[in-house]
Amino acid sequence: MYYSEDIVEEVRMKNDIVDVISGYVKLQKKGSSYFGLCPFHSEKSPSFSVSRDKQMYYCFGCGAGGNVFTFIMEYENYSFVEALKMLAERAGVELPEMEYSKEAKEKANLKNTLLEMNKLAARYFYSQLKGKNGEHAYRYLTDRGLTDTTITQFGLGYSNKYSDDLYKFLREKGYSDDLIRQAGLINTDEKHGIYDKFWNRVMFPIMDANNRVIGFGGRVMGDGKPKYLNSPETLIFDKSRNLYGLHRARTSRKPYFLICEGYMDVISLHQAGFTNAVASLGTALTAGHASLIKRYVSEVYLTYDSDEAGTKAALRAVPILKEAGISAKVIRMDPYKDPDEFIKNLGAEAFEQRIGKARNGFMFSLEILERQYDMHTPEGKTEFYYEAAKRLAQFEEEIERNNYIDAVAEAYHIGYDSLRKLVAKAAVQSGMASPVARPRTTHAKEQQKEDGMLQSQKILLTWMIEDESLFGMIRKYIMPEDFTTELYRTVALLLYEQYEKGEVNPAKIMNHFTDEEEHREVAALFHTKIRELTTKSEQEKALKETIIRVKENSIETATRNLEPTDIVGLQRLMESKRAVQDLQKLHISIN
Structure with a gap:
């Protein structure tokens, strides 16, 4: 443990759970407990219970529960130590210095140093954007419709055309070459020596859920390659477990996230009032992303590009999200390429309408599948129905499978019973089921x-x-x-x-x-x-x-x-x- 049980208990006892949670959730007393709308899932009638006697909370809807530390950890996405520090400060309890092993102390110190460097780099990039050297980068952002408020909120910046500018700045601050390299801010090779990872790029600071700068994305100014460049993996940056814009989206308290492909899509949506938009960091959606999303919402809307690559990305994301217990719908951007273009041309109200018309992820996958068959011929229809039946057979829960069979039968004008029999046949032929019961494996x-x-x-x-x-x-x-x-x-x-x-x-x-x-x-x-x-x-x-x-x-x-x-x-x-x-x-x- 980092702190003694006595000090932890002192902090807990001095933070009455009803008082703390009342700062986040409107509570009403009923009997010996307090009730309100659960902040961890969407609901219309209160099922979130807080007990002053037990100093515990519990949601009868989603099963979330714990003590005051658990609540702060879940709501703020804090670690235990971060929650402890916050509540200690709230109660006026002075925490002693944490006791680390030598290895843990070295790792914690390195992590803090890397965070400090990234914060300094973000401030430096921002100052460059606002200075004379960044005029063309600033103009690029404003030409794309971003306001000064939005630029400041997302901490956008500019890495100027001198390829060792940030390196010299950080060296002057006392950081060694090795530390700057571990932060992912410089590269080294025999031809060029040491040079900045990012130069002549509009900079997008990447923040974790607790508003700490953990990395960067950079969009090149001019015709350089690659067009977008991200920080490498570091001790504080794992792109498969972080999402761009999450630090703002998690406080929107909307019951769903809008998942985009690019930084500008996220920023444009936030500026238009859709503050629940996030994006993966230059990589396809992963199980790690899905697990992170599940902490906040159980429903997402995919707003990927309308081109073939975007369609394929959406089709890959749907089963990953489903595996994590997240329902997915797909928003089509036609006739525009992405949310950024859509918002600029049609506005927020039209985008809200597209959200309302979003397609269920599975039904969307069938719409894409349908394009591969000639639906004007009996052979084409039969082949499509059989492929659809194979996909329907993959639903393990009978009630869910039957509901989707009903939806597909209605959408494609095929009899429910006929489709159900075809699903059963497809399941048997593909090995997902057998006509007779098989004993379960040991x-x-x-x-x-x-x-x-x-x-x-x-x-x-x-x-x-x-x-x-x-x-x-x-x-x-x-x-x-x-x-x-x-x-x-x-x-x-x-x-x-x-x-x-x-x-x-x-x-x-x-x-x-x-x-x-x-x-x-x-x-x-x-x-x-x-x-x-x-x-x-x-x-x-x-x-x-x-x-x-x-x-x-x-x-x-x-x-x-x-x-x-x-x-x-x-x-x-x-x-x-x-x-x-x-x-x-x-x-x-x-x-």
Whole structure:
């Protein structure tokens, strides 16, 4: 941990979760909790609950939940340490110096130095744009319709025609050649020696979600090649996991993002009022991009160029987004090439209309597919229908597949039943299904069993947090070591310790985990969705079954790992098995 648990807990206790979240979400008190519209997904009726007693929040719609640190991390896209610093400053708590290992300290110092250099470079480029040397670059931007306000908001700049200008500037600031090279701001070769990575280019600073300059894109002035140039990968810049414009788009609070291909498209859309526009950084959309987008929205509109390359990019992006749980629609820019040209010629209102007419990603892919067939002949139609059926067969969920079959049947004037039969036939012929049920593979069964077991362990932890009487019942049979993953076991151990002291506080347990992924996973542990159990007998039956399932899995895991010579361990396992057998005969009663 970077900070002691005591200091973390002090910061948490001095930041009442209701007061903090009220600064972001309008909350209304109902009973002992506060409710509002969830900031993490789009909804019309409040399902976002904040408990002052528990100092936790939870959304019954999307499942987001945690303590005050989790909220700041999710809303502001901060790391745990960044959230801690922000809340400490808010509460007036002075944080001690962080304790790093030698390696971690060196890496953190290097990262901060690279960020400082990029910030200085961005300011330098901006000053060049506003100076005499940048007149033609400034004119280029204004000729493309950008206002001074927009230029300032995006920190646009200019790298002048002298190829070692920035290098000399940074050397004067005391930075070594090696550091400047690690920031991706210079190149070195035998012919030219050291020279700036960017020169004679309009500069687009690339910022992360926390408004820190992590890299640059440069558009050449004149006929030089390449037309656009990006920073190389560095310690602070990973183009497959960052999006241009995200630092502004994430605060738009719109339920979807507009995904573009170029920097100017993003800037033009923002200037026109579409402040939820982002773009990938000179690369095709990746799974990393999709994962990043999913933190903020679950729906996107692809506004790629209307040429063949743009169409292919959209077709590649749709399945990547779907895999991440993001629905995608495609906006056509015809008769213009891209959003920038479209906005300049037809304006924001017309673009808003195009958003309303956006095509579902799958239906768009069929429209493009249709161009490959002669739909005026029976043969062409049949071939198209069969290819469409093969694609429909790839939908795993039956209800989703049937809905798309219905939509395709209506769009292409084919009978629903006929298309459904064709989909079933295509699935069989392509190996995606078989006419008779096949047994699942051993791996699939093991995976399903593992997932189910983790769910059972999560349910137990949620029950123990929610009801002290249930904890008393569960602890008779389940101990922390019965939880089979290290994270769950640690949470259970901390929870049991709290019960021993008579001070159950799940929000405090979360302080123990400063790794961002672990912190979010622990937050989910305390808010596992449990199916509604209406009667007392149903609750008792479910509790008993879950306890037995977790205990049997614990015994099975311990048996596999038992040393043949461990007689004491074997005796313990035999006692545990007898206890489970006795439990199966007992009736668990919930008061």
